[in-house]
Amino acid sequence: MNDWSPDSWKSKPNQQAFHYDSEASVRGAIERLRKMPPLVTSWEIERLRELLAEAQAGKRFLLQGGDCAETFADCTPQVITAKLKILLQMSLVLIQAFQGPVIRVGRVAGQYAKPRSKPTETRDGVTLPSFFGEIVNAPEFTAEARRPDPERMLDAHQYAASTLNFIRSLTAAGFADVHHPEYWELPLRKSVPQSVHDEYRAITSRLSEALRFMSALGERSVAELTRVDFYTSHEALHLDFEAAQTTTVPRRDGHYLLSTHFPWIGERTRQLDGAHVELMRGVRNPLAIKIGPTAPPAEIVQLVAKLNPGNEPGRITLVTRLGAERVSDLLPPLVEAVGREGMRVLWVTDPMHGNSHVSPGGRKTRHFDEIIQEVNASFDVHERVGSTLGGVHFEMTGDDVTECTGGVSGVTAADEGDKYETTCDPRLNYGQSLEMSFLIARRLQSRGRVSSRRLGDR
Numbered sequence: 001m002n003d004w005s006p007d008s009w010k011s012k013p014n015q016q017a018f019h020y021d022s023e024a025s026v027r028g029a030i031e032r033l034r035k036m037p038p039l040v041t042s043w044e045i046e047r048l049r050e051l052l053a054e055a056q057a058g059k060r061f062l063l064q065g066g067d068c069a070e071t072f073a074d075c076t077p078q079v080i081t082a083k084l085k086i087l088l089q090m091s092l093v094l095i096q097a098f099q100g101p102v103i104r105v106g107r108v109a110g111q112y113a114k115p116r117s118k119p120t121e122t123r124d125g126v127t128l129p130s131f132f133g134e135i136v137n138a139p140e141f142t143a144e145a146r147r148p149d150p151e152r153m154l155d156a157h158q159y160a161a162s163t164l165n166f167i168r169s170l171t172a173a174g175f176a177d178v179h180h181p182e183y184w185e186l187p188l189r190k191s192v193p194q195s196v197h198d199e200y201r202a203i204t205s206r207l208s209e210a211l212r213f214m215s216a217l218g219e220r221s222v223a224e225l226t227r228v229d230f231y232t233s234h235e236a237l238h239l240d241f242e243a244a245q246t247t248t249v250p251r252r253d254g255h256y257l258l259s260t261h262f263p264w265i266g267e268r269t270r271q272l273d274g275a276h277v278e279l280m281r282g283v284r285n286p287l288a289i290k291i292g293p294t295a296p297p298a299e300i301v302q303l304v305a306k307l308n309p310g311n312e313p314g315r316i317t318l319v320t321r322l323g324a325e326r327v328s329d330l331l332p333p334l335v336e337a338v339g340r341e342g343m344r345v346l347w348v349t350d351p352m353h354g355n356s357h358v359s360p361g362g363r364k365t366r367h368f369d370e371i372i373q374e375v376n377a378s379f380d381v382h383e384r385v386g387s388t389l390g391g392v393h394f395e396m397t398g399d400d401v402t403e404c405t406g407g408v409s410g411v412t413a414a415d416e417g418d419k420y421e422t423t424c425d426p427r428l429n430y431g432q433s434l435e436m437s438f439l440i441a442r443r444l445q446s447r448g449r450v451s452s453r454r455l456g457d458r
Helices: 021-033 042-056 077-098 151-172 193-215 223-227 239-246 275-280 297-307 326-339 368-385 430-446
Strands: 061-066 102-107 120-123 126-129 229-234 247-249 256-258 262-265 286-289 317-320 347-350 357-358 364-369 389-395
Touching: 021 151, 042 061, 042 193, 042 347, 042 389, 061 077, 061 151, 061 430, 077 102, 077 193, 077 430, 102 430, 126 223, 151 239, 193 430, 239 247, 239 275, 262 275, 262 317, 262 326, 275 297, 286 297, 297 317, 297 326, 297 430, 317 326, 347 368, 364 368, 368 389, 368 430
Parallel strands: 061 102, 061 389, 102 229, 229 262, 262 286, 286 317, 317 347, 347 389
Antiparallel strands: 120 126, 247 256, 357 364
């Protein structure tokens, strides 16, 4: 690592660069950002690496989810509680099925930047910078709103810190105690049918009974099962922001990215000689890599080798986003290429990004059945080639949005105008997210059997 520094990325091509009006203003914002307290700690990061290493060994399951793009306006107690609650409820369902601990990682407290395929957007003959997330500019299509503003990096740090502070307060106060799932009781919502209520209550009742029995026996492992650790993740897209939060830590070797526990490199920024890979190769955090349908297996092997030359456990998570119709063909060569090299990775499926469509109303949407299909196919492929699917990654919300169609909540294309609130990609709503956890739970329960039931089978 003698050729690496937190600024060495500046000599590499950056596919998602942001062009500010004043370099002096950017430098000033970065200097202030470097002096601000870190958002996470090195010991939390090292603990997550240990957990992910255990997930690679099949001893844990990863649940990662949250907003496609956070907004500053969502930094409210109601929104944060709803996000935490749905993740906890989903994890409770998975714990009961997996019969083991679940790692909970939220796309939260930092998911303020979004990659774009084009740096500009044109409407009615007017061309302005694309909306890159609120850490860069604002979504409104005006020249002032779309102007990249470096002060937004400081705003993003403030909102992320407030969000994390509230989450930690909730968990410390017992909101996330698995002994008390009544704290996570399902509200009566439009998107949550009675059948989902009934199934969730049955699961929480069985889990509560099991925990009481284990506690009565003095079973020590119950503490490990019931303790709720919550970790944050976001795409490390805005490199000025990320580099300003990259530093050494007393009594530890190497550099840590302290803006999040679990950064990821996106499909658009995973170039071997690119700026994003350059910055991430020098930090001690566990890293995720998004893999789309155009990724050559040999290139992914090279990328894993570059980011984890020592083949350390817990370091690399590969998140495939291949599309429901293509995953059965594209995933096996990827898994086999990585396996031949003996690389230690955690395989995770992101069934959202490869299954986007434009609805009749002109908005981007995703269909619940296709999301299920990709998850199913991912389980099938890993079982067929002798690998293990160790986690899932969803874009979801704790609200009753109507952005994805299908599921028992009955959202149709005609509903999309009812509550379509995302600033970027469509998310599973509260009911769809919980239904998805039930379907994954059935697959986890049947994993390893000769004839396993597929998601959606009742």
